[in-house]
Amino acid sequence: MRKRFVTSMTAAGITTAGLLLAGTTAIGQTPAYRAPRTADGKPNLNGIWQALNSANWDIEAHPAGPSIVRELGAIAAVPGGLGVVEGGEIPYRPEALATRKENAANQLKLDPEIKCYLPGVPRATYMPFPFQIIQSQKHIMIVHEYAGAVRTIYMDKHREAPADSWMGWSNGHWEGESLVVDTTGFNDRTWFDRAGNFHSDALHVVERFTARSPETLMYEATIEDPNVFTRSWKMSMPLYRHVERDARLMEFRCVEFVEDLIYGNLRKQPSK
Amino acid sequence: MAGQVPSTTRTIGAATKSYTPPRTPDGQPDLQGFWTDSTYTPLERPKDVTKEFYTKEEAAEAEMRAAEREREQTEPGTVGDVHYDLAQFGLRKSQSTFARNLRTSLIVDPPDGKLPPVTAEGQSRAADRVARRKALGGPYDAVQNMPLSARCLVSAMGLGYDDAGSGPPLLPTGYNSNYQIVQAPGYVMILTEIIHNARIIPLDVRPQPPRKIREWMGISRGRWEGNTLVVETTNFNGKSPLRGASENMRVTERFTRVADNAILYRFTVEDEATWVRPWTGEMPLQKIEGPIFEHACHEGNYGVANILSGARAEEKRAAEGATKKSAK
Numbered sequence: 228m229r230k231r232f233v234t235s236m237t238a239a240g241i242t243t244a245g246l247l248l249a250g251t252t253a254i255g256q257t258p259a260y261r262a263p264r265t266a267d268g269k270p271n272l273n274g275i276w277q278a279l280n281s282a283n284w285d286i287e288a289h290p291a292g293p294s295i296v297r298e299l300g301a302i303a304a305v306p307g308g309l310g311v312v313e314g315g316e317i318p319y320r321p322e323a324l325a326t327r328k329e330n331a332a333n334q335l336k337l338d339p340e341i342k343c344y345l346p347g348v349p350r351a352t353y354m355p356f357p358f359q360i361i362q363s364q365k366h367i368m369i370v371h372e373y374a375g376a377v378r379t380i381y382m383d384k385h386r387e388a389p390a391d392s393w394m395g396w397s398n399g400h401w402e403g404e405s406l407v408v409d410t411t412g413f414n415d416r417t418w419f420d421r422a423g424n425f426h427s428d429a430l431h432v433v434e435r436f437t438a439r440s441p442e443t444l445m446y447e448a449t450i451e452d453p454n455v456f457t458r459s460w461k462m463s464m465p466l467y468r469h470v471e472r473d474a475r476l477m478e479f480r481c482v483e484f485v486e487d488l489i490y491g492n493l494r495k496q497p498s499k
Numbered sequence: 500m501a502g503q504v505p506s507t508t509r510t511i512g513a514a515t516k517s518y519t520p521p522r523t524p525d526g527q528p529d530l531q532g533f534w535t536d537s538t539y540t541p542l543e544r545p546k547d548v549t550k551e552f553y554t555k556e557e558a559a560e561a562e563m564r565a566a567e568r569e570r571e572q573t574e575p576g577t578v579g580d581v582h583y584d585l586a587q588f589g590l591r592k593s594q595s596t597f598a599r600n601l602r603t604s605l606i607v608d609p610p611d612g613k614l615p616p617v618t619a620e621g622q623s624r625a626a627d628r629v630a631r632r633k634a635l636g637g638p639y640d641a642v643q644n645m646p647l648s649a650r651c652l653v654s655a656m657g658l659g660y661d662d663a664g665s666g667p668p669l670l671p672t673g674y675n676s677n678y679q680i681v682q683a684p685g686y687v688m689i690l691t692e693i694i695h696n697a698r699i700i701p702l703d704v705r706p707q708p709p710r711k712i713r714e715w716m717g718i719s720r721g722r723w724e725g726n727t728l729v730v731e732t733t734n735f736n737g738k739s740p741l742r743g744a745s746e747n748m749r750v751t752e753r754f755t756r757v758a759d760n761a762i763l764y765r766f767t768v769e770d771e772a773t774w775v776r777p778w779t780g781e782m783p784l785q786k787i788e789g790p791i792f793e794h795a796c797h798e799g800n801y802g803v804a805n806i807l808s809g810a811r812a813e814e815k816r817a818a819e820g821a822t823k824k825s826a827k
Binding site: 345381 | 523524531651681682685695705795797811
């Protein structure tokens with residue numbers, strides 16, 4: 228399946244006119260699937276979902292690599308991945324490419340995930356943690372296990388982001404089988420992955436969540452940020468349902484785990 | 500029990516027992532929307548008050564006195580004012596919607612409106628906690644010595660150490676004591692604005708996870724009893740003890756929508772290792788327009804870093820002063 232993914236992604240790169248089609252055909256040639264409905268007749272996306280890929284390490288194609296902390300050996304080594312960016316490469320502006328390199332070189336110091344900061348969008352979706360969709364008519368909640376990050380998707384009163392935030396301001400609507408979420412109002416402090424891929428506060432993300440089988444969703448995110456990229460670009464991946472009995476989001480309140488890292492240098496030293 | 504029926508109407512002005520809540524498309528009583536439990540009513544009945552309910556006039560006066568005290572905290576030119584000018588940021592309770600209540604305390608049982616006596620075990624646990632905290636050193640020696648709410652781990656009623664807890668039970672935080680409730684088939688989610696805590700409550704009859712799985716806000720199970728959502732929570736981790744409770748505390752909450760703009764919220768805390776008897780509180784959740792904003796507390800926590808570095812700078816200065824003195 229991985230091989231087929233690569234082939235069709237390359238094809239999508241060549242067929243520049245077929246971007247919309249590529250979303251539905253890129254992964255496993257999904258036949259049209261009609262999701263079960265909620266009581267109010269919308270596709271029912273409720274559930275606990277998780278990506279199963281290495282996009283959180285690097286959304287572009289990357290080979291496996293060593294851990295940035297030598298002592299952690301294979302535990303924190305990087306698993307390889309074929310990438311989730313359609314067309315293969317992120318269209319950075321030249322000066323932004325330099326910033327990405329700098330970010331990657333200083334990951335220990337700069338990666339917001341290391342400090343347990345809110346992950347932003349779309350990164351929250353493909354971190355190696357589950358998230359739960361709680362779907363109602365006016366508000367659809369996406370609650371992430373990682374750092375307890377939360378998004379409210381406003382289905383009723385669409386409005387401009389009233390303030391910048393880490394997780395952005397999300398307006399949503401239904402387009403047939405898809406939940407379409409338009410998110411703006413980001414700050415410039417989150418990354419797309421651990422490889423230093425980044426954005427500015429001009430980031431605009433349009434996501435599509437589409438059921439493709441009872442246990443999988445198709446996820447697409449179109450990224451727009453004229454400060455950083457020469458054009459808009461898209462990533463896509465399947466999301467998998469947690470089907471185990473009594474599945475639940477566990478608590479991952481990581482603030483406690485990073486306090487010594489962030490504030491340890493300010494600890495009172497024992498007097499000599 | 501003196502007057503169950505009037506208690507609803509006196510906790511929530513216009514509410515009536517005959518109110519029929521709207522339903523969600525899947526048939527649950529609809530509790531959805533944005534709510535606040537911001538209130539001037541204290542958890543425990545004030546010393547000089549002996550009755551359960553104020554008159555309307557007395558309640559208004561008590562609110563005014565409490566608002567006055569809030570104002571005193573931020574007298575211009577004082578340290579409090581430098582830290583937080585509550586009025587400037589619209590954080591005074593009286594500056595936004597708060598839940599009016601004729602009750603003199605949130606605690607309705609015991610009938611004296613006070614927490615029950617603490618057991619011997621509870622007292623020795625409290626003493627242990629104080630001793631352990633002392634052993635850690637001064638309050639600004641390390642981040643771990645600071646209050647949980649300052650560390651952005653959980654929200655708090657006050658800034659005290661044993662006052663912390665994002666619930667359950669829901670208890671008013673100092674400011675922005677706001678909630679968002681969203682319901683989906685089989686689930687109710689309650690988001691607390693402060694520290695963005697989302698509590699996802701399954702409505703099926705699944706068993707609790709093993710006792711070794713313990714979380715800051717415990718683990719909740721819910722069910723509908725008529726129009727009332729009943730939520731039971733156990734498996735607390737004991738790190739944010741509500742008024743000195745043990746990790747085996749059990750909380751039962753009852754949410755009943757009694758008006759378009761009000762939910763009657765009632766909670767019972769059981770912990771025989773801490774109190775000689777269970778205790779129960781009751782308060783209204785008042786509808787607010789919303790939205791609630793992202794509370795990225797940890798991400799913007801300059802307070803902890805500044806307080807700790809201030810403390811280190813003072814120590815350094817004191818040490819240098821001592822060296823100079825001894826050199827003379």
